Amino acid sequence: MLDLLVIGAGLTGLFAAYTAARSGLRVRVIAKGMGTTHWQAGTIDLLGYLPGEQRPVANWAEAVPELPAAHPYRLLGADAIRTAVVEFQRLVSGAGLPYESAAGSDLAGTPGRSGWRDGGNSLLISPVGAPRPVYLAPAAQQQANLADVRPMVIVGLSGMTDFYPALIAENLRRQGHRARSASVPLDKLTTRRDKSPLQLARLLDQPAAQARLAEMVADAAADERVGLPAVLGLRSHARICARLQEATASRAVFEIPTLPPSVPGMRLDTTLRELLAGLGVRVETGMEARGFRADGRRIQWVESETGSRPLRHSARSYLLATGGILGGGILGERSGRVREVVFALPVTAPGARSQWLRPLFLDSRGHPVFQGGVAVDARFQPLDESGAPVYDNLWAAGAVLAHTDPIRERSREGISIATAYAAAKAVARAVSQPPAAVN
Amino acid sequence: MHTVSLHSAGLSLDACIKCNICTSYCPVSQVTDRFPGPKYAAPQSERFRQIGQPRSPDASVDYCSGCRVCNEVCPTGVRIAEINARARAQMVAEQGLSLRNRLLGRNELLGKVGSLAPRLANFLLHNRLARRLAAALFGVAEQAPLPRWHAETFTHWLLRTNSNRLRSERKVVYFHGCATQHYEPFVGMATVLVLEHLGYEVIVPPQNCCGLPLLSNGEFGAAEQYHRRNVERLTTYIEAGYPILGSSTSCTLTLKEEAPELLDLEGDAGVQALKFATWDIFEWLRARQEQADLPADMKPLDDAGQPFVLPYHAPCQLRAHRIGKPALDILSCIPGLELRESHARCCGIAGTYGYKVEKYRIAMDVGAELFDFVATQRAGTEASSSFACTACDSETCRWQLEHGTGLPSRHPIEILAAAYGLYDLQARRPLGGN
Numbered sequence: 001m002l003d004l005l006v007i008g009a010g011l012t013g014l015f016a017a018y019t020a021a022r023s024g025l026r027v028r029v030i031a032k033g034m035g036t037t038h039w040q041a042g043t044i045d046l047l048g049y050l051p052g053e054q055r056p057v058a059n060w061a062e063a064v065p066e067l068p069a070a071h072p073y074r075l076l077g078a079d080a081i082r083t084a085v086v087e088f089q090r091l092v093s094g095a096g097l098p099y100e101s102a103a104g105s106d107l108a109g110t111p112g113r114s115g116w117r118d119g120g121n122s123l124l125i126s127p128v129g130a131p132r133p134v135y136l137a138p139a140a141q142q143q144a145n146l147a148d149v150r151p152m153v154i155v156g157l158s159g160m161t162d163f164y165p166a167l168i169a170e171n172l173r174r175q176g177h178r179a180r181s182a183s184v185p186l187d188k189l190t191t192r193r194d195k196s197p198l199q200l201a202r203l204l205d206q207p208a209a210q211a212r213l214a215e216m217v218a219d220a221a222a223d224e225r226v227g228l229p230a231v232l233g234l235r236s237h238a239r240i241c242a243r244l245q246e247a248t249a250s251r252a253v254f255e256i257p258t259l260p261p262s263v264p265g266m267r268l269d270t271t272l273r274e275l276l277a278g279l280g281v282r283v284e285t286g287m288e289a290r291g292f293r294a295d296g297r298r299i300q301w302v303e304s305e306t307g308s309r310p311l312r313h314s315a316r317s318y319l320l321a322t323g324g325i326l327g328g329g330i331l332g333e334r335s336g337r338v339r340e341v342v343f344a345l346p347v348t349a350p351g352a353r354s355q356w357l358r359p360l361f362l363d364s365r366g367h368p369v370f371q372g373g374v375a376v377d378a379r380f381q382p383l384d385e386s387g388a389p390v391y392d393n394l395w396a397a398g399a400v401l402a403h404t405d406p407i408r409e410r411s412r413e414g415i416s417i418a419t420a421y422a423a424a425k426a427v428a429r430a431v432s433q434p435p436a437a438v439n
Numbered sequence: 440m441h442t443v444s445l446h447s448a449g450l451s452l453d454a455c456i457k458c459n460i461c462t463s464y465c466p467v468s469q470v471t472d473r474f475p476g477p478k479y480a481a482p483q484s485e486r487f488r489q490i491g492q493p494r495s496p497d498a499s500v501d502y503c504s505g506c507r508v509c510n511e512v513c514p515t516g517v518r519i520a521e522i523n524a525r526a527r528a529q530m531v532a533e534q535g536l537s538l539r540n541r542l543l544g545r546n547e548l549l550g551k552v553g554s555l556a557p558r559l560a561n562f563l564l565h566n567r568l569a570r571r572l573a574a575a576l577f578g579v580a581e582q583a584p585l586p587r588w589h590a591e592t593f594t595h596w597l598l599r600t601n602s603n604r605l606r607s608e609r610k611v612v613y614f615h616g617c618a619t620q621h622y623e624p625f626v627g628m629a630t631v632l633v634l635e636h637l638g639y640e641v642i643v644p645p646q647n648c649c650g651l652p653l654l655s656n657g658e659f660g661a662a663e664q665y666h667r668r669n670v671e672r673l674t675t676y677i678e679a680g681y682p683i684l685g686s687s688t689s690c691t692l693t694l695k696e697e698a699p700e701l702l703d704l705e706g707d708a709g710v711q712a713l714k715f716a717t718w719d720i721f722e723w724l725r726a727r728q729e730q731a732d733l734p735a736d737m738k739p740l741d742d743a744g745q746p747f748v749l750p751y752h753a754p755c756q757l758r759a760h761r762i763g764k765p766a767l768d769i770l771s772c773i774p775g776l777e778l779r780e781s782h783a784r785c786c787g788i789a790g791t792y793g794y795k796v797e798k799y800r801i802a803m804d805v806g807a808e809l810f811d812f813v814a815t816q817r818a819g820t821e822a823s824s825s826f827a828c829t830a831c832d833s834e835t836c837r838w839q840l841e842h843g844t845g846l847p848s849r850h851p852i853e854i855l856a857a858a859y860g861l862y863d864l865q866a867r868r869p870l871g872g873n
Contacts, residue, residue, distance in 0.1 A: 030763075033514035038460050193472040198463050261463040277782070284763045286511035306761040307696035308715055328514060 002026050003431050004424075005302060005313050007289045007342060008321030008329065010035030011416040012398025014272040014283070015088060016319055019424035021279040025431060028281065030304055030313060032288040035269065036327045036399075041132075041257035042230070042264025043124065043141055044085065044099065044417060047073070048133035048410025052365050056133035060414070061119025070403040072419050073411070075378050078119070081414070084421030089136060096238065097271045098139040102147070122147060125227065125256050128164070129154075129171030133410055138264050140241050143254035144227060150250065151178035154227040155220055159186040160195045162259040163229040180224075184216040200231040201263040210240045214247035223249040230255040230264050237267060287311070289322070289342045297392045302342065317393045317427050320345075320374070320382070321420065324399035324406070330373060332356065338372050340400065345374050345382045345390055348402040366408030373402035380423035393430075397423040452522060454515040455482035461509035461519055466784045467502060470804035474502035477509035481522040488526065495533060496526035502798070503527070504789035504805070505655050506755040520759075524654060524701055531657030539577040543791040544656040547648035550588075550621030557588035580799035584788075584842035586622035586834075593624035597631075597643055600873055604631075607640040612676045614694065614717070616687035617648050618834040625867040626834075629856035630686045630720060632869055636734060636859050637727065642681065645672055649693040654701055655790050666698040670709040677716045686720045686852055688757040688832045689790065695760065719757065720852055721765035721832070728769060737858040739775035741825060749854070750816040752781040752809055752840065754833035755789070766832060766851035773858045779816040783809035786831070788839035803843065810843040817846070826865045830854055 006017045009031030021027045047060035050067065057063045061078045068074070073081060089099050102122035123131040123146040131146055152172065156165035165181035172179035186195060189209050203209050210233075217226060226248050232255055233240040244253040257264060273283060290310065291303040299318050303310040322329025322342060330347065332338050336356075338349035349372025350356055356369035374382045374396050381389040382396050397419035399406055406412035455478070462468060462476035474480065480500050488496060500523050509519040542549065553560035563569060564585065574581040593615055597604070611634060619627040631641045650665035673683060685691035694717040704710040718726075727733045740747040753764045770778055786806045787793055793802030813829055820827075828847040831837045837848035849864060856862035862869055 032516065034460050034464070034512040036514065038463065039458055194468060194476070196459070196462065199469070202469070261459045266463065273782075277780070282764070282767075282780075286758060286761050287763070288516065288761075304761065307692060307759065308717060311762055 002028050002313075002315035004028075004317050004319060004427055005030065005315035006319045006321055007031070007302065008035065008323060008327070008398070009283055009285065010321065010323055010327055010398065011037050011040075011268070011272075011413055012323070012420045013319075013321035014269070014276060015417055016321055016397055016420035016424040017281055017283075018091070018272065018275055018279070019087070019421050020319075020427055021276070021281050023425065023428035025428055028313070028315070029276070029283040030287040030289060031283065031285050032328060033285060036323060037265045037269040038262060039260045039326075040265045040412065041141070041262060042138055042268050043132070043134045043257075044088070044136035044413040045133070045410045046081070046085070046119075046121070046135035046414035048121065049364075049408065051405075051409070054364055056123065056131065057121055059119045060121060060135055068403060070375070072376075072401050072404050072415060075376070075380075076418055076422055080422060081418040082118075084418045085136060085414070087421060088417045091275065092268065092271055095271050095275055097267055098238070099136045100139050100142045101136050102142070102145060125168065125172070127168075127257055127259060129168035131175065135414065138255070138267070140232060140237070140253070140255045141230070141257070141264065143225070143252055144256060146175075146177060148225065148252075149178075150252065151224045152180075152227055153221050153224040154179060154181045154256070155217055156181065156183040157186045157195075157200065157229065157231075158183045160197075160200065160229065160231075162197055163256075168227070168256065182220040184213070184220055188212060188216065196261065197229065197231045197258045197263050198234070198261050198266065200229075201234040204231060204233045204240055205236045210236075210243050213240075214243045217244060217253075218247040218249075221248050221250070225250050225252040225254065227254050227256050229258045230262070231258065232263075234263060234267060234270070292343055294391060297389070299343075299391050299393055316431055317395065318391075319423055319427060320394065320396040320400055321398045322400055324373060325370065326407075327399055329400040332369060338369065340374055343382070343390070343394065345396075346385055348372050348375055366405040370407060371403065371405045373404070374400050375402045379426040380419060381426075395423040395427055451516060451518045452482040452485050455517045456515055457483075458514065460512050460514060461517075464508050464512045464784060466506065466508060466787070466805040466808070467504050467801060471502070471801050473499060473801070475499055477503070477519045477523070480526075481509070481519040482517055484526070485522050488529070496530050498530070500526045501530065502801070504785070504787075504792040504798075504802070506785040506789050507759040508755060508784045511755075511758055518700075521700060524657075527655075527657040528659045528701075536656065536658060537578070539579060539795070540656040540791075541658070542577065543579075543794060544653040544658050544661070545648075546652045547617045550617045553588040554592050554621050557590055560588050574796055578796040579794055580796045582842075583794045583799050583802075584838040585794070586618065586838055588621055589624050591624060593620045593627040594643065596624055596628060603873055605635040605638075605640050607638055609638055610640045610642055610681050611723075612642045612644060612673065612681045612683045614646055614649075614673075614683050614685040614690060615643065616685065616690040616834075618687060623834060623850075625869075626686055626850045626853060628869050628873065629850065629853045629862050630684075632861040632873065633724075633852060633856050633859060634684070636861060637732070642676065644676060647672075649690040650698055651689050651693040652791055654693065654697055655792075659702060662698065663702045663704070666693075666702060666704070666710070669694070670707075670713050673713055673716075674709055677712045681716075682723060683713065683717045684720050684723050685717065686832075686850060687834060688719055688754055688760065691717050691719050692756050692759055719760060719762065719765065719832070721769055722760070722762045724855075725765040725768050733769070734859070735772070736860075737773045737855075738860055740773065740854070740857055740864065741775060743825065744775065745825075746775055746777050748777045748779065748816060748820045748827070750779045750781060750813045750829045751851070752783060752786065752812075752829065752831045752836065754831055754836040755785050756836075757832045766830070770830075770851055770854055773854070776854075776858075781809060781812050783812050785809070786836045786839045786843070788835045790835055793835075793839060802839070806839055806843045809840070813840070813844045813846065828864070
């Protein structure tokens with residue numbers, strides 16, 4: 001019998017599954033589709049904005065105590081968050097996908113080359129040239145750090161429809177950075193009509209295309225830092241980055257995320273799936289959890305939808321990692337009811353549609369409906385209205401949780417990693433110490 | 440012409456948020472510009488085909504192989520492949536069908552004709568001149584892996600070995616499909632032997648093609664006739680409470696879901712009963728295992744006790760059942776068997792797709808991911824067992840795997856039958872007087 005069934009295959013589900021499997025648990029993951037990792041920039045945004053604040057957070061570790069008491073980060077505390085992030089960084093970096101903070105690749109986050117303190121965010125560049133507060137990023141994106149004052153050239157690939165170098169450079173100039181745009185012709189690299197970021201990344205896995213691009217980029221850039229769309233290889237990302245660094249005068253080349261599909265997100269997703277396969281953990285995609293059976297406070301099984309009769313999955317414990325409204329774990333119905341889709345858990349959310357959203361789309365307080373979700377205790381077990389765990393063998397992590405608005409806070413991946421780690425560890429403790437028999 | 444309705448597949452397109460995950464995983468659009476990718480071909484184009492809009496689909500939709508990887512990865516549950524299948528049927532209804540596609544859709548008829556004189560049929564079809572002619576006249580790709588008719592059909596074998604067959608109170612119905620009947624009767628034999636080993640009597644009622652080749656070539660009218668006939672023929676057994684088991688994952692998927700959904704037969708009681716009575720053979724075996732009803736007397740596959748390395752590919756048609764990979768759950772109990780799970784998206788052949796002259800190259804390019812996986816798994820293990828093969832649940836995928844890797848390929852039920860000591864895996868024949 002499985003020790004743990006993880007529902008959801010986003011960053012939360014995959015990292016939780018890995019953490020639990022490494023703790024010795026027999027784990028399986030089921031998911032409706034590929035996770036939302038494919039829509040994300042591949043960076044680990046820990047905490048970019050405090051509620052209602054316009055100014056980005058400079059140091060997430062120092063800002064955590066300022067969050068509301070019910071926030072998942074407050075349930076954890078900065079030390080537990082740091083432990084999870086260091087574990088994540090060690091894991092993916094060890095698997096050939098180096099992630100760095102502004103302090104560099106130093107895993108413990110001690111003061112590094114640029115004098116940043118532990119927890120220091122960097123400002124990276126968004127697909128439209130806006131600043132993005134990020135803690136941990138793939139090495140190639142971390143190089144975009146706007147604290148580096150050297151001039152930049154944003155190089156586009158002409159013919160690629162999902163990247164806008166002139167817009168990015170202009171936005172950067174308005175923020176006081178020295179930036180210009182340039183472009184290199186894509187028709188020297190490919191005759192394919194499909195020039196999506198992923199297709200270009202696959203193309204740039206080929207050594208011949210890498211050499212060609214390095215030549216063209218070297219010609220287009222003076223002694224400037226070079227920003228390119230995040231299409232620099234899917235499988236041989238490190239190799240093409242090294243090649244481009246060598247070829248350019250500044251030796252500084254960075255990636256800027258594109259519109260989805262996000263190549264850095266797919267690199268992360270692929271790395272985690274391969275790590276799970278290495279531990280013998282199966283990830284079943286195309287399996288939507290639709291129902292469950294509980295006897296008292298114990299879940300007996302979860303059912304997923306199939307082409308015929310529902311399929312039952314039994315495990316000692318269950319981890320809900322289905323995401324928020326975007327990921328499909330929380331559903332807002334036309335009636336105004338907001339519900340959790342698998343276990344029908346109590347959800348903190350405004351009950352009327354008129355209260356879901358504020359009139360201003362970009363309101364700095366965010367929208368109430370996106371803060372809705374499943375409330376949990378400090379062990380990440382979902383709670384009922386009275387504050388007691390709903391089920392003894394159910395945990396929840398990631399964007400499905402209440403009292404956080406990951407999009408507004410720029411905490412999406414941080415919430416995933418920190419709560420996935422904590423929940424998986426809590427499951428491991430519970431499985432290894434079965435509850436004492438009740439008389 | 441098939442009637443148009445508001446159906447579940449069409450309605451699901453409103454769930455599309457244009458995230459492009461389907462396009463990221465589409466094995467066809469990765470290798471060719473002829474198919475613009477699932478998002479463009481299905482949810483985006485479908486809006487222009489809705490009631491009151493000009494309805495003709497773009498010809499590029501014909502390059503969708505129907506592998507359903509898009510459905511599998513979609514995070515919002517859009518039935519992309521079904522939208523494409525409907526669009527293709529619309530094109531066929533408007534523009535007619537080529538003789539080639541008409542023939543490829545009639546797998547059952549081709550099987551029957553060849554089985555009248557299998558040697559002659561093999562001689563006539565499997566020579567270079569004939570294949571060149573078939574390519575030039577009909578557009579059937581010259582190198583594509585066409586099967587060979589077997590000397591004896593599956594139902595002939597059943598008749599011949601009737602006295603050996605188990606009679607039991609516990610009964611199951613076997614839906615063998617056309618490929619087992621005419622080309623690979625040994626897959627059916629292995630299935631029967633395993634089921635009897637579990638103590639079940641196997642009933643094989645008269646049955647016809649499930650209709651999938653017709654559905655994938657856009658002939659919905661003919662497919663509906665096939666499906667209704669199967670429902671008629673199987674209803675008594677379903678009413679008696681017998682499960683309908685199939686060893687062909689695409690046939691069972693058609694009975695469960697493709698035919699009811701694409702043909703708008705979801706409201707038909709008989710169709711629904713068949714949907715819920717149908718099982719993939721390993722899905723059913725896994726349920727037996729969960730009831731502790733699966734014999735544990737499995738022996739290592741290699742006589743010398745060497746580890747047996749087996750690359751296993753769960754075909755798209757099995758993954759579309761959304762039942763996981765039950766063959767892996769069962770085969771992992773065989774001692775000494777080192778299963779290597781493929782994560783390749785598709786072998787490329789996608790039923791009749793890879794047989795078409797204009798699509799053969801695409802199919803081989805799609806399959807490269809799987810062929811490379813097999814080559815990697817085999818590296819350094821050549822000496823480990825006396826016989827080497829791959830395993831895959833779907834027949835055309837096995838033929839494509841053999842074509843692309845040069846290694847024999849087996850149905851997992853053949854592997855299991857061999858582990859129970861009932862079947863010669865290399866020679867593909869039953870042991871012990873069957």
